[in-house]
Amino acid sequence: MWFDNKDPEFLDASSETVPIPELDIVSHRIYRHPSGMIYLIGEVKNRHECNLSVEVNAYLLEGEQVRGFGWASTLIPILIPGQKSPFRVIFHNVKDSFNRYSIRVKFGVTKQNPFREIKILEHCFYVDDSGCFIVYGRLKNISQNRVDLVKVIGAFYEKDNNILALDIKPSKPESFEAYQEGDFRLTVPSRLLSAMVKSYSLDFWTPTGLSLFSIKW
Known part of the structure; x- marks a missing residue:
C-alpha cells in the first residue's frame, strides 16, 4: 500500500476508458496523496482465451490539454483467462489542475503458464x-x-x-x-x-x- 497511515484526498474528476474486447477495466479510482502525488488504482480482467501481459496507460486532462501521463503493468504480470489483477499508476510532479482522466490498456500474448500451485x-x-x-x-x-x-x-x-x-x-x-x-x-x-x-x-x-x-x- 502507499498511504503510510495518512488519509488520501478523493478527487472529483470524470473518467473515460477505451474499451477493447480482450480486457475489461473492472473499476478504478483516483486519489491525491498528502505528498501531492496522484495515485490511480484499478482492476482489469482477462477476457481473452490466451494468457496476457497487460500494460495500463493513463492521462490526466484539463479539456484537451494533457496535464500528466503515467503507465504501469498489472501487479500480476501474466493473467490467465478469466483472471483479474489490480494496477497502480503513480503521477509525479503534477502541478497543473485537471478535471478528468483517461485509461487505456494494451496487452501482449504469451504462451508461458504462470505457476498456480x-x-x-x-x-x-x-x-x-x-x-x-x-x-x-x-x-x-x-x-x-x-x-x-x-x-x-x-x-x-x-x-x-x-x-x-x-x-x-x-x-x-x-x-x-x-x-x-x-x-x-x-x-x-x-x-x-x-x-x-x-x-x-x-x-x-x-x-x-x-x-x-x-x-x-
Whole structure:
C-alpha cells in the first residue's frame, strides 16, 4: 500500500476508458496523496482465451490539454483467462489542475503458464488499534517444486465492488520448499479507507519457471 497511515484526498474528476474486447477495466479510482502525488488504482480482467501481459496507460486532462501521463503493468504480470489483477499508476510532479482522466490498456500474448500451485488455506480480517484494516492468512505450496519470490496481492472494495485500495506484500517465507506452508499479512494503512472496506479479494504471484522477456506485444 502507499498511504503510510495518512488519509488520501478523493478527487472529483470524470473518467473515460477505451474499451477493447480482450480486457475489461473492472473499476478504478483516483486519489491525491498528502505528498501531492496522484495515485490511480484499478482492476482489469482477462477476457481473452490466451494468457496476457497487460500494460495500463493513463492521462490526466484539463479539456484537451494533457496535464500528466503515467503507465504501469498489472501487479500480476501474466493473467490467465478469466483472471483479474489490480494496477497502480503513480503521477509525479503534477502541478497543473485537471478535471478528468483517461485509461487505456494494451496487452501482449504469451504462451508461458504462470505457476498456480500455491493454495491460500485460510484468511481472516480485523481492524487494528490505529483503525487500519488488516488481512492475515496462510498459504501452501501444493507442488513438489521449490517456489521463489511469492507475493500476495489484495484488492479491497467498497460497496458495489468498486476498488478502494490495494496492497502487495511478500509472503513469509518468501520462498517455499515442496508442500511448505507460510503466512501473509496485508494492510490498508488509512483509517478513512479502512472504514469503507466492504469486501476484498486475494491472489498471488511468483515468477518461478517464467522468462518474462518472451511477451509478444
